[in-house]
Amino acid sequence: MSSFSKSESRIAMENLLCDEVWLSSPGTPDLSHESEHYIWKGYGYADLFYTTKEDSEQALVICLKKELSYMPEAGYLDYLQSKNLVFARFRAVQWLIKTCTWLNLSIGTVFNAVNYLDRFLSMSQCHGWKHWMMELLSVACLSIAAKFNETSLPSLDELQMEDLEHCFQPSTIQQMELMVLQALKWRLGSTTSYSYIELITSNYICDINYNLHKELINQVNRTLVKAILDFELVPYPPSVVAVSALWCSLEELVPSSYNAHLTKILKLINQDHEDDIMECRRIMKAWLVHPFYNMKVSEQCSHYYPPSPVTVLLTDRIDMINDCQVDLSVFKMPLAGSNVFKLDRESSGNRKRKKVLRMDCNATEGHDADQQLQQTSIQAGPEAA
Structure with missing residues (x-):
């Protein structure tokens, strides 16, 4: 039995969602009034598949080697800014967080869903994103992530119960899933910033007491969820974001000994990323001073999606x-x-x-063929190593 039960790490999101406010319009709900009902089903560090320290260390090496192949395409940040999609992405990620919390899905599911969304967006050549397009993509990415991560799957109707302006037919979502899967080449085992926390804390931060260790993981998870909301952190490798979050959390929770822990952790990361870690840490520290620092995209509300012709x-x-x-x-x-x-x-x-x-x-002339496609259910697909 693991020393950290799943129930003990379910609070990873509570404090974050307490302060979240939907910024898109006056009609959107204020999460602060509902946050007390939200419980996050996260996983403690000891819930890993690895039974020995050697296995865990090897898994960490593998994550570091493959992380770049699961990042968005080069120029993604410029694409978001040039197409006025910064706030669109922010709201999509916010919806993914809230829906995963409401459905009691694992924290890993939301990180994978955001990764799929970012990778798909970075490959798109669309010049005029509309509201329904981003909502359909978000639902499809969450559905795929749930199929990959969860043992008990929510229905497509359940995925659409909260805070969407459009309701999609299951066959439409399934076809969108297929488009996403093909674009990602069925590579779903993403390495995200969350992938590193359990591996690092279980091997390199072992000399603090149980309660403090538990609080450290929860604090880091909260920081990482804020990080996926912040478009400025999108270009950084997941390991850089993870180490930066650990740095901030260690500095806050164990100020007397965080330097010793940090020295061991920094040795794991390519020294070429030292400047990136410093910049990520600067951004994260700014959140402590200005809680809504990463929500400055609200200034772009007036550019949120081109007008829809429908x-x-x-x-x-x-x-x-x-x-x-x-x-x-x-x-x-x-x-x-x-x-x-x-x-x-x-x-x-x-x-x-x-x-x-x-x-x-x-x-259309291909209507019959399209109807046949709509009847095809997406099954679990192969994943490239």
Whole structure:
């Protein structure tokens, strides 16, 4: 039995979500009134698959070697800024965090989902992202991450129960999942900043008491979740972000001995990243002074998505919207062929005032083939080493 039970690390998100405020519009909910109901199902360091220190050290070496191959494409930060997608990404990540918390999914699931979203966005050649596109991508990434990480899966309807303005038909989400999987080449075992915390703390921070060790992991997890919200940290390798979070947490929790721990940890990281670690630490320290430092993207609210050419209706004013055609080729991924799939909009009593899309539908010559594709369920796919 592990010394750190899963229940003991479930508080990793509570303090973060207490202070989170949705910044997109006056109509969005304030999480501070609901945070007391949120519980995070995280994992303690001893819940690893590795039974010996040697195995754990080898796993750390493997993570360091492969982390760059799971990062977004070069120039991703410039793409976000040039396409006015900084706030769009912020809100998508915020939704992923809240939904994972509400559904009691593991903390690793949200980190993987954000990784899939960033990698997909960095490969997209789309010049005009719309609100429904980002929401569909977010749902698809979370669904894939849950399938990869969780033993008990939420339904696609459950994934869409909170804070989305559009409701998508399961077949549409599944086709979006397939597009994401193909873009990522089915490489889902991402190395994220969260991947390092258990490996490092279990091997290199062993001389502090149980309660302090537990609090350290929780503190680092909270810092890392803030980090995935901050677009400025996107270009840095996961190991750099993880070590920076550990540095800040050790400095706060064990000020008398953090230098000794830090010296051991820094030896694990390529010395070429020393400046990057210092810069990441500077950004994280700024959060302590200005809690909403990484939410400065709210200044870009006026640029949040180009105007959509579709008609928006409220579900509490209609009972059912007929099937419409949604052209997924608008995502402009480097894949052959065009994808046109159905988008269904339904209303329900517990989804008051949720917006749905009504889009003009035109028959296409490939309609029969598309219908056949819609009936295909996405199964667990192969993952490249």
